[in-house]
Amino acid sequence: MIQVDQALSIITQNSCKLPIRKIKVAKSLGFILAEAIYSPMDMPPFRQSAMDGYAFAFSELQQFNVVSTSQAGDFSNKKIKKGDAIRIFTGAYVPDNLDTVVMQEHTTVANQTVEIVKMPQQFANVRDKGEQIKENELVLEKNTVITAAAIGFLACLGITEITVYAKPKVVIVVTGNELVKAGKKISEGKIYESNSIMLESALQGIGIKKVETFRVKDNLKATKRILKSCLAAFDVVLVSGGISVGDYDFVKEALLSNGVEELFYKINQKPGKPLFFGKKDKTIVFALPGNPASTLTSFYIYVHPALKKNMGFEAIHLPKIKRKITTQFVNTSGKTLFLKGWCDDEKVTVLESQSSAMLNTFAGANALIYLPHDVVNIEKDQEVMVIPLN
Secondary structure: OEOHHHHHHHHHHOOOOOOEEEEEHHHOOOOEEOOOEEOOOOEOOOOEEOOOEEEEOOOOOOEEEEEEEEOOOOOOOOOOOOOEEEEEOOOOEOOOOOOEEEEHHHEEEEOOEEEEOOOOOOOOOEEOOOOOEOOOOEEEOOOOEOOHHHHHHHHHOOOOEEEEEOOOOEEEEEEOOOEEEOOOOOOOOOEEEOHHHHHHHHHHHOOOOOEEEEEEOOOHHHHHHHHHHHHHHOOEEEEEOOOOOOOOOOHHHHHHHOOOEEEEEOEOEEOOOOOEEEEEOOEEEEEEOOOHHHHHHHHHHHHHHHHHHHOOOOOOOOOOEEEEEOOOEEOOOOOEEEEEEEEOOOEEEEOOOOOOOOOOOHHHOOEEEEEOOOOOEEOOOOEEEEEEOO
16 A cells, blocks of 8 residues: 555656647647647738727828728728828728727718817827737747637637647446446435546546446456456546455456556555556556545546646646645544545635545535645644645
8 A cells, every 4th residue: 555645656657648639729629739839920910900990190180081991801002191091990901001090989070071089199009910929929839728719819820720639538437236327217225326427527627528438247257348448449447446355346356357557556545545556558547446435536636637647738736725724633544634625715624424435515515635644633723735626
């Protein structure tokens, strides 16, 4: 049995970025750039009006003859004489010899003559060519997370494809004779299976939306068979349940018989002690405890950073902050504790129902309180480490 820090170090060492691939910009939300992007053009590509109004050459004049109109999408570089102006709209081309746009709200117009009642400064309301970015300038650095704004920026530069790190193909294997799919009739001795949908939701939270799920009874032959196919087809295998030491816990044996290298088994923590991490070729395997709170805690602490590293993220672990605990707490277990909690800007409270089988308070928690194995007495208002979950 190893300590939490050892487990995290082993996972980090044995997880790696996945191969790069080209994808459509429109489909790139949440991916990580594998290559820096440089602008293929000036943006804006011409001098633009930033307002609806009138464009003119700045001078001592306050009245101008309106000789033409420039709408967004129009182009005319006809020279405009001194004393003349053009009606112009936001985003429209500004002819070369005009340098200023007055807002229409600051004018009066009669008989094709515009009078400026509030004179702007010279060059006002004109976006220069390349004002946002110039050709060959850096658009986005390597390892940038693609957001909706980044997609919009790339699209306005005419970029349709980018190179990113692939997202891992993830499979969830749920074990247990007692499990029934939600929505079906339940009989005595059975319980509804919740871990798969919980894990699928957690995966969606980090941008992994295509997940396969398989269910297998507590049977060694069937467990070996399903794991063999999953190890061949997926980058990450998540197994729920069957990893403890009961007579019907076959997952570890099935993994080892399929050539999975055991990198660690059991962590000195609560909840989630019977956690297995292994690897076969480039596929990594987490066999998670079956109790729901243990499953989700283990996902946040261990699976989450491995997947983030696969996806190309630089910061892979959930952040840690310090908060003052609202009650005294004693840890006599000798284990690292991950306690469901609620934190605000100053304090954190340990919630009720800390059992590894219970999700009732986990559903309302916004943090995990991290208490190291070698810390026994925690005093009220003492600062503790907190891992926010939202």
